[in-house]
Amino acid sequence: MATPLSAAEMLSALKTEGLGVHEHVGWTTHNRDKATGKAFGPVIGVLIHHTAGHGDRELCFDGRYDLPGPLCHAWLGRTEGLWLIGHGRANHAGLVDHDVLDALRKQAPLPHDDHAHADGNDCLYGLEIENLGNGKDPYPDAQYRQAVLWAAALCRAHGWSERSVAGHKEVQPGKIDPSFDMDDFRADVRKQLAAGPTGTGGKPAGKASKPRVDLSRLIDAAKTDPEAKQGHVSYLTGTNLTEAALVELGHLARTYAGDGSFGSATVTAYARWQRHLGYTGAAANGIPGRTSLVKLGAASGLFTVIA
Ligand SMILES: [Zn+2]
Incomplete structure (x- = not known):
């Protein structure tokens, strides 16, 4: 929507x-x-x-x-x-x-x-x-x-x-x-x-057109969706972009992506991404943080982050 x-x-x-x-x-x-x-x-x-x-x-x-x-x-x-x-x-x-x-x-x-x-x-x-x-x-x-x-x-x-x-x-x-x-x-x-986009739209290629993921809404989704009813959707567009990036970088199987729900498979995949960045323990708990999310958006080329 x-x-x-x-x-x-x-x-x-x-x-x-x-x-x-x-x-x-x-x-x-x-x-x-x-x-x-x-x-x-x-x-x-x-x-x-x-x-x-x-x-x-x-x-x-x-x-x-x-x-x-x-x-x-x-x-x-x-x-x-x-x-x-x-x-x-x-x-x-x-x-x-x-x-x-x-x-x-x-x-x-x-x-x-x-x-x-x-x-x-x-x-x-x-x-x-x-x-x-x-x-x-x-x-x-x-x-x-x-x-x-x-x-x-x-x-x-x-x-x-x-x-x-x-x-x-x-x-x-x-x-x-x-x-x-x-x-x-x-x-x-x-x-x-x-x-990624190949045109310019009169602006620097890619930059202006990239969708933005709201970090605080994404954190809410990662904390809410796994405990809620199967398929619960808190933040559809941000979750889908995050999942698409995790799929693109090989941390999430495609079958789990695209339903808009930040379920336990997505949390597990996000923890994998955090460990990939060198985080350990509670810093790799699968709940997005600003640095890891910015890096995910940049590495996949799919989004930028707003706090
Ligand atoms: Zn027709």
Whole structure:
């Protein structure tokens, strides 16, 4: 759960990740919030679509006779690059499975989508990729790469892992988009998140875009979650970033990461990191301290720390 990025933050996040960005005239105020009386957010993830057509950028901006635009937040052309289309609520997800939304919220593996009851336009950013989606229309490498960067940019900006990424076909029964494998796509987003941003966004690369972990909230989570009910979540984004860093550096098995709960496996892994730094005894008890956390963020390249 997170507050949606402002238009300026969106632009900066995408550019920092390494994307060239085109801005459709009017995109910053183009949304369905007023017309529906439903504000966009809090956001929980990103959704990938194919457009099932070609030359459909303006269609995605204007909408169809039965579905007003914007039909996505960004449109990714086969050769025309990434275009920002809307900002706020967009008609891209429709009614989706609430169990899948719950899993995205918890960054857990996605269950089968067999319901269409929950409003996916409330809480998901949407990318439409220009492709026929018939399995025969190839995605050029450069286009696919931009889709990975788009998803990674938003995940990084929100402190999410690749588990906050889904395909339309995974959330709404009957949908088939996108026409590539979403597990492969998530693996590519994970690699990009670990590799770090490649663009500048007009600022020093990486620096401004790195999410921040709040030390005091993380300490609370490490003290609360292991004793609480299984899967208790005190500080989702900070815990996920810490776990991703521990996974990246080989101190935590991937199966324990990404649920937002600072459970006993995470405490054990954090103690391993502390011992790796040379701490012993009570100083290596698995409860994060400022120095060890700053070093973890720097060594993984995933975050900075606020006290
Ligand atoms: Zn779709």
